[in-house]
Amino acid sequence: MALAKKQASRKVVAKNKTTATKAVKSSIPPKATKPKSVKTQKQISALVNQSKEHKLAVWKETETANELVMKDWGGRLATTKVRMEKLNKKYEELLLVLLNEAYSVYREVVKSDLADDFFGALWNQLYKDGIKVQSNTPNASLVVRYICGATISTKTVSNYAKVLEGADYNNIKQEQFIAWVQHKTMTRVVEDQRNIENNKETRAERMARARDVIMRLIQVKEREPMYSWTTTSWHAEKQTSEDNLWIGLGNAYRILDGGHNFNASMNLVMMLPVNAEMERHILNIYARVIVNNLEQHEKWMSDLEEKKWADELWEQLVSAGYEESQKQDEYWANRQQAQLFENQQDFDKFVKEKKKKK
Numbered sequence: 001m002a003l004a005k006k007q008a009s010r011k012v013v014a015k016n017k018t019t020a021t022k023a024v025k026s027s028i029p030p031k032a033t034k035p036k037s038v039k040t041q042k043q044i045s046a047l048v049n050q051s052k053e054h055k056l057a058v059w060k061e062t063e064t065a066n067e068l069v070m071k072d073w074g075g076r077l078a079t080t081k082v083r084m085e086k087l088n089k090k091y092e093e094l095l096l097v098l099l100n101e102a103y104s105v106y107r108e109v110v111k112s113d114l115a116d117d118f119f120g121a122l123w124n125q126l127y128k129d130g131i132k133v134q135s136n137t138p139n140a141s142l143v144v145r146y147i148c149g150a151t152i153s154t155k156t157v158s159n160y161a162k163v164l165e166g167a168d169y170n171n172i173k174q175e176q177f178i179a180w181v182q183h184k185t186m187t188r189v190v191e192d193q194r195n196i197e198n199n200k201e202t203r204a205e206r207m208a209r210a211r212d213v214i215m216r217l218i219q220v221k222e223r224e225p226m227y228s229w230t231t232t233s234w235h236a237e238k239q240t241s242e243d244n245l246w247i248g249l250g251n252a253y254r255i256l257d258g259g260h261n262f263n264a265s266m267n268l269v270m271m272l273p274v275n276a277e278m279e280r281h282i283l284n285i286y287a288r289v290i291v292n293n294l295e296q297h298e299k300w301m302s303d304l305e306e307k308k309w310a311d312e313l314w315e316q317l318v319s320a321g322y323e324e325s326q327k328q329d330e331y332w333a334n335r336q337q338a339q340l341f342e343n344q345q346d347f348d349k350f351v352k353e354k355k356k357k358k
Contacts, residue, residue: 096178098147099163104174106143106164111288113281115139122146140164159190166193169203171292206294210287213297213313220310227268241273247282248272289320 109115119139126133126142131150133142140161148157163181166189172180181189240246249270255263274282290297290313300309 096181099160099181100174100177102143102147103164103167103177106140107168107174110139110168113277113284138165159186162190162193166190166196169193169196169292203291206291207284207287209298210291210294211283213290213294213301214283214286216301217310217313220306221314239271239273241275243274245274245279246271247274247278286317286320289317 109118112118119142122142123133123135123137126146129150131145133145137145138161141157143164144157144160148160163186167177167180170180184192236244248268249272250266250268252264252266255265297309297313300312304312
């Protein structure tokens, strides 16, 4: 009983303590809080403007940095471009030099009776080298493929070949080749040559027409021969072909008469019968002189008096033969001079200097 009273008194005391604590807590005044500042419209606008200016500054800085990077890239590429242009220019210059060397050979071969033999041998050499070429490959393409090898494309070979053919078609001399291509541009040369091949007859067809003109000239000249004499038929048959044709070899020299008269002695040294091969060779030599201006000579034949056009054509053939003779003399003289030089470069330099002096 006494224990129960003690516990009850303890509960009453604890309850009183709790009530007192609550009374004390409720009597403590609340802490004062900082008043929240309210921003005005001006202050908000100022903050927004500062934010925009900061962003603009950052954007400008980034844009400047980007421009510098792109300018650096562009500058480096521009430098490479200039170097590439210089390289291409040097390549084109060297290419024209090499094509000119090839053209000098090609031009001599196509004018020779050995042309078929030479191009046939060239085709066989390419076959031995493992380079496949068609049996109908143009001769100029054989030359280009041989000097360039198997690495370049068929289209490039065709373009370079058209340059050689175009120069030969226009009767361009070797020393004029580079200037001619540079002036006309290689693209235009190739285009013109393709148009010629597509729209006009082949070189072989034009040569056949040119030979007809030369034959007509010979017929006209037969009516008024330069020299004529009578001999026995037996003696004539020994010196002529079945077609009663012969070719004469002779010489001429000036008569030393003290300088008062300019006379010369013309001598017929030898008479030889003409076979079919010799006849074709002679006709081809003179047909090549007129093949590029064939239409003009055919017009002369139809419009001018027969003797007039025949005399003009004859003078042209004589002049062309004289020029070719001088060229051949110079060629063989240079060949003899070449033996005096230690290498090909010194000899080439000598020939160039010789041409400049002329």
